[in-house]
Amino acid sequence: MSAEQDTAERKRWEEEREKIASMIAHEVRNRLSAIVTGVDILEMGIVNNPSVYRGIREAVQKIQEVVTRFLIYARPGIPELINGDINLFLMEVTTNLESEKRFSRVKFEKDLTGESIKIPFDRDMMRQAMIDIVLNSLDAMPDGGILKVRSAKKGAFIEVRVIDNGIGIPRDKLGQIFQPFYTTKKENIGLGLSIAENTVKVHRGKIEVKSEKQKGTRVCILLPLDKKKE
Ligand SMILES: Nc1ncnc2c1ncn2[C@@H]1O[C@H](COP(=O)(O)OP(=O)(O)OP(=O)(O)O)[C@@H](O)[C@H]1O
Ligand SMILES: [Mg+2]
Incomplete structure (x- = not known):
């Protein structure tokens, strides 16, 4: 690989890495604030509202899904044919x-x-x-x-x-x-x-x-x- 190709490849990867990092941050942060809001409501003593629990559960599930997908994308692994x-x-x-x-x-x-x-x-x-x-x-x-x-x-x-x-x-x-x-x-x-x-x-x-x-x-x-x- 020539020096120019090497620099271009590194730049491309850096851009990709930044994009991935900001995507993860965005996706996870939004859901974390939903979880914090839900916990705040529970702490205030409002514990009989099923939608609060549902909201927390959905946010947690979404974080799990996002993280799993990022990992599959970043590390697809060796296929078992x-x-x-x-x-x-x-x-x-x-x-x-x-x-x-x-x-x-x-x-x-x-x-x-x-x-x-x-x-x-x-x-x-x-x-x-x-x-x-x-x-x-x-x-x-x-x-x-x-x-x-x-x-x-x-x-x-x-x-x-x-x-x-x-x-x-x-x-x-x-x-x-x-x-x-x-x-x-x-x-x-x-x-x-x-x-x-x-x-x-x-x-x-x-x-x-x-x-x-x-x-x-x-x-x-x-x-x-x-x-x-x-
Ligand atoms: N069958 C389809 N009909 C219409 N648009 C499609 C179809 N398949 C893909 N696309 C378009 O291509 C985009 C990229 O698809 P891709 O599956 O990679 O991502 P996504 O569905 O948006 O998100 P994710 O699959 O990660 O949940 C979609 O957002 C949509 O705009
Ligand atoms: Mg899709």
């Missing part, structure tokens, strides 16, 4: 999500190739990636909608597609969605797609997003079928 049936796995993950209350207004359409397709993959990482992609679709369809989950063999790959008919992504923003901390949502930190992209990368796959404003979004993941003998 274990041979398994990816179709069966996709069926399990989507069926579980479908049964959740928050998806009650979303109609799931599953079109997963019936056959058993075995590939090496890290179940936890892949589950998180699928959840994040599907949750993005849910966020994009606040009044409900249709969510299609499809899989099909495509050459040396299995292609997994998640398609929603939600609000879509403006063309000029499409290039930013994989950037860490890019978010258009108030309560989120913008790490879902960065984490999903890394997961696909460590599986030697590809992830692509196509979207049209007001029409919907299509996330395509290609995962290699071959078992690499290493």
Whole structure:
């Protein structure tokens, strides 16, 4: 690496570090003040109001979630690639999500190739990636909608597609969605797609997003079928 490249890389990392630090501070600080307010109310003797306890619990849960996500992003770890049936796995993950209350207004359409397709993959990482992609679709369809989950063999790959008919992504923003901390949502930190992209990368796959404003979004993941003998 040349001296200029080295300096540029260091500068980029410094900027990234500052961004991460201020994000953590912001996300955690807001919730801590909610907790302090709740405790103040309890100390004043108002102990019969369930919303105070709920507020404290929610703030604590949010801090846990934010910290966990930052850690997954910062230290994704070495994937544990274990041979398994990816179709069966996709069926399990989507069926579980479908049964959740928050998806009650979303109609799931599953079109997963019936056959058993075995590939090496890290179940936890892949589950998180699928959840994040599907949750993005849910966020994009606040009044409900249709969510299609499809899989099909495509050459040396299995292609997994998640398609929603939600609000879509403006063309000029499409290039930013994989950037860490890019978010258009108030309560989120913008790490879902960065984490999903890394997961696909460590599986030697590809992830692509196509979207049209007001029409919907299509996330395509290609995962290699071959078992690499290493
Ligand atoms: N299916 C989708 N429909 C519309 N917009 C989307 C979709 N998926 C992603 N986006 C856009 O891309 C942005 C980045 O997505 P990403 O999942 O990385 O972060 P997030 O959902 O905002 O936060 P987090 O995933 O950390 O909770 C979103 O804020 C949203 O603007
Ligand atoms: Mg997300």
